Amino acid sequence: MVAKVMSAGVVGVEGYLVEIECDTGPGLNSFEVVGLPEVAVRESRVRIRSALENCGFEFPAKKVTVNMAPADVPKRGTTYDLPQAIALLAANGVVPTQELDGTLVVGELSLTGEVRPVPGVLPMTLAARDRGFRRIFLPQANAAEAGVVREIEVLPVHMFDQVVHHLRGDEPVERVAPAVPADLAEYPFDMADVKGQEFVKEALVIAAAGGHNVLMVGPPGSGKTMLARRLATILPPLSLEEALETTKVYSVAGLMSRHQGLVTGRPFRAPHHTLSHAALVGGGSFPRPGEVSLAHNGVLFLDELPEFPRPVLECLRQPLEDRIVTVSRAAMSCTFPASFMLVASMNPCPCGHKGSEQRECRCDDYAVQRYVARISGPLLDRIDLHVPVRGVQFDRLRTRQTGPSSVELRKKVNAARALQAERFEQSPVTSNAAMSGRDVARFCRLGDAAATLLKQAFELKGLSARSYDRVLKVARTIADLDGAEDVGEGHVAQALQYRDMEKFMS
Numbered sequence: 276m277v278a279k280v281m282s283a284g285v286v287g288v289e290g291y292l293v294e295i296e297c298d299t300g301p302g303l304n305s306f307e308v309v310g311l312p313e314v315a316v317r318e319s320r321v322r323i324r325s326a327l328e329n330c331g332f333e334f335p336a337k338k339v340t341v342n343m344a345p346a347d348v349p350k351r352g353t354t355y356d357l358p359q360a361i362a363l364l365a366a367n368g369v370v371p372t373q374e375l376d377g378t379l380v381v382g383e384l385s386l387t388g389e390v391r392p393v394p395g396v397l398p399m400t401l402a403a404r405d406r407g408f409r410r411i412f413l414p415q416a417n418a419a420e421a422g423v424v425r426e427i428e429v430l431p432v433h434m435f436d437q438v439v440h441h442l443r444g445d446e447p448v449e450r451v452a453p454a455v456p457a458d459l460a461e462y463p464f465d466m467a468d469v470k471g472q473e474f475v476k477e478a479l480v481i482a483a484a485g486g487h488n489v490l491m492v493g494p495p496g497s498g499k500t501m502l503a504r505r506l507a508t509i510l511p512p513l514s515l516e517e518a519l520e521t522t523k524v525y526s527v528a529g530l531m532s533r534h535q536g537l538v539t540g541r542p543f544r545a546p547h548h549t550l551s552h553a554a555l556v557g558g559g560s561f562p563r564p565g566e567v568s569l570a571h572n573g574v575l576f577l578d579e580l581p582e583f584p585r586p587v588l589e590c591l592r593q594p595l596e597d598r599i600v601t602v603s604r605a606a607m608s609c610t611f612p613a614s615f616m617l618v619a620s621m622n623p624c625p626c627g628h629k630g631s632e633q634r635e636c637r638c639d640d641y642a643v644q645r646y647v648a649r650i651s652g653p654l655l656d657r658i659d660l661h662v663p664v665r666g667v668q669f670d671r672l673r674t675r676q677t678g679p680s681s682v683e684l685r686k687k688v689n690a691a692r693a694l695q696a697e698r699f700e701q702s703p704v705t706s707n708a709a710m711s712g713r714d715v716a717r718f719c720r721l722g723d724a725a726a727t728l729l730k731q732a733f734e735l736k737g738l739s740a741r742s743y744d745r746v747l748k749v750a751r752t753i754a755d756l757d758g759a760e761d762v763g764e765g766h767v768a769q770a771l772q773y774r775d776m777e778k779f780m781s
């Protein structure tokens with residue numbers, strides 16, 4: 276008899292359906308899987324047999340053939356253990372086949388019959404919902420992330436036989452209560468911890484308000500790392516849609532914890548400079564999302580930017596421009612979302628004290644040039660705000676005076692974001708930084724004085740065409756923070772201050 280069980284897989288961050296057919300017939304003790312199965316799938320035979328027997332079911336002494344469709348997509352990993360085992364029992368009449376209608380099954384099996392978590396359950400559950408399925412059986416440990424999807428019955432199991440008992444009507448599995456997104460993340464630190472540095476904080480507010488990329492340049496110990504880590508505390512909250520998008524990435528990467536339904540705070544990723552190309556942009560024979568995608572809708576922080584190998588940095592150019600990454604492998608090619616704010620820090624020279632009032636720089640021109648040249652012009656062009664960070668004076672550190680708190684700064688950010696939400700109501704763009712060239716032409720029109728100022732500055736500084744649009748976007752954000760409808764001369768002037776990389780580099 277042939278039985279059919281529906282399951283699901285993931286390409287990139289999108290789920291798709293997989294049909295598992297099981298045929299048992301005369302013949303002895305064979306178990307063959309067809310339909311491009313990967314090694315882990317082929318090995319499932321061992322786990323299924325053992326799980327079945329340990330839960331008190333018989334593994335049929337027959338010729339078993341399992342076919343997985345679509346055949347042209349490689350089947351990854353252990354996700355199909357549970358659906359294969361159910362299909363096998365259905366083919367043997369142990370489970371009523373009509374109960375499998377509208378039902379999706381995913382999960383790995385241990386030898387004892389325990390159901391183990393698998394990556395990508397959120398996109399799979401979304402795919403099931405979109406295709407009109409009424410319920411999904413999945414591992415208990417993945418219940419929280421799947422519970423975010425409300426329109427489908429989520430049935431979490433920790434043992435294989437629970438599914439069988441449910442389908443036979445012996446003992447129902449309790450469905451998971453749909454999750455409610457939690458409140459904003461709380462942080463154990465605050466912008467007010469950083470003394471002085473008003474200029475940098477102002478730039479970080481602009482960055483957060485418009486989603487702009489930032490590079491902080493300054494001597495060691497001036498608080499760059501401290502400031503960057505506190506950027507997360509002034510970012511606007513994630514919308515539900517953004518939270519879902521980001522959660523899909525974490526689900527596919529297998530990074531959702533047992534209790535976490537949704538990623539609720541904006542991600543802040545700070546990879547070390549020794550990370551590989553694949554770890555940054557994604558890769559592997561079954562492509563996994565890299566840091567640029569794990570930072571989706573949040574921040575990618577590259578501390579000590581020149582320490583990152585140049586080829587690794589060059590990979591950032593595509594995602595910075597397109598807000599997606601495409602990973603191509605022999606098996607398949609897929610796309611991950613990668614819309615992040617790049618925040619980077621560096622010293623102005625190898626010794627770190629160039630331009631400092633407190634200490635003298637010991638580097639010769641050649642060493643400085645070589646250091647700065649580790650970051651290419653095209654990458655620098657894509658960073659909207661270049662921010663000099665000065666060393667803080669000792670008496671400044673001793674002062675009790677604190678600047679504005681993160682809560683106060685975030686209010687400004689949220690107000691500017693509200694204006695953007697109105698502006699981009701009809702488009703997929705969510706922040707000024709993500710505007711297309713056409714959006715810039717439409718929303719950043721300049722008056723005569725502002726246009727003249729911009730033209731002069733470009734001639735003087737020799738800025739590229741790409742940085743032209745970036746200056747206008749930043750000016751738009753500064754105007755939004757100002758509550759101004761039009762981008763004025765003052766807004767352009769302030770935006771231009773943040774393109775002065777040359778000033779503190781030469």
Ligand SMILES: Nc1ncnc2c1ncn2[C@@H]1O[C@H](COP(=O)(O)OP(=O)(O)OP(=O)(O)O)[C@@H](O)[C@H]1O
Pocket residue numbers: 468469470471472493494495496497498499500501502621622667672
């Ligand atoms: N503005 C500041 N207010 C309060 N503390 C500060 C400030 N700047 C630096 N510090 C203190 O100095 C320490 C070092 O700061 P941080 O690591 O952020 O510097 P950095 O600019 O990243 O230096 P490096 O270039 O060496 O990485 C902080 O942990 C903090 O204790």
Ligand SMILES: [Mg+2]
Pocket residue numbers: 499500501578620
């Ligand atoms: Mg640092």
Ligand SMILES: [Zn+2]
Pocket residue numbers: 624625626627628629636637638
């Ligand atoms: Zn130096």
